[in-house]
Amino acid sequence: MRILIVDDDVELVGLLQFALSGAGYEVVTAFDGEHALTQFEKHAPELVVLDVNLPRRDGFSVLEALRHHSEVPVMMLTVRASEEDEVRGLDLGADDYLRKPFSPRALLARVRALLRRGSDGEGEVPLLSSGTLTVDAERSEMRIGSGQVARLSTLELRLLRLLMNHRGRPVDPERIIGFVWSDRDSADRDALKQLVHRLRHKLARIGGGTDWIEHVPNAGYALANERAG
Template identity: 35%
Template structure:
């Protein structure tokens, strides 16, 4: 079944162009011209992913992203103004899975959507009980969730994929560039700060004290390392 994408953008010409291209790429689409109507569409029937513009007539995209993320892990790709790094960082901090700056290539947007959906939908080859355990922390690759002391911790699809890649390489130093390659499946520019924002959000979810992390350690100038031994119970 084709994945359905909800486009929330008040630029009706752009939305129509995206709809046409995404349909040719194998998606089905719906559109909403305001943040409120987008939320209503999601409540009526949740799509498989959302394309969300930052600039909307009733609410900004950040507020809509926050409202969506408060109720679901629905994949979100945000559209930001060209060169507005602050917009991208804020969007990621609020739970967006990815961002794309305008103007952009529809082909790149479709490729990013497919990458997001691959990460969030997972692979059917993963066994339901395939769980990585690190003391009090459990990373359930089958259910695609993270639990700390048995309690599920909130995380976006991208952040979950990033955490799995780090956990599967526990004890190894991974550069930011290598983490981006593993998680996105594509080469990104080395100065892209999105990886740091996502790791900060993961730490907030799984660390007892995010300011003094014991699970994801920063090695200045080298990258990150996911610790093998993290809790007293590991020793």
């Protein structure tokens, strides 16, 4: 599989290229936003690792341009600690965020999670419904009733699909992490809390509520019973 790495830090790009190539991936690189779009059109990568702070065209602008014609998984890299920046990137269609500094091992685990196809046996159903909530897995979208549509990142889609399949029954956090990220070493409970927070935010924005995903003490997370259908 081919991966496009976009970052203006030449040393970091070299390190990531070495790690990903060693893991069997073909790597293409770019060092600014305009070059990133050129490289994407030329090489058609299966995944893009995209820094936020780029010369000529920032990562948000590149992501927005990509989403006009492609649903390729995109992982954003950032040194910024602002949740607002992360929400902005995810709203534009980013699939995951990785904050600098990070280890090549952490990046590899996230890459494998985003590229993973299939599931742990839950089944890939194109259209899922639970109460008034409908999820289109092929389009990576959700809507409530006939209202506004919200795009789901790869990780958000996996989490929501898992909770919907359990129809109101809580799912253990470790099981969620293993299913969503595919490798329990690639994420932890803090990463899961952040993912749940982002998904609650999107549900609220299209007419649901932040309480649609419940935290059940000593049990895990569940889709609220009245939403589970």
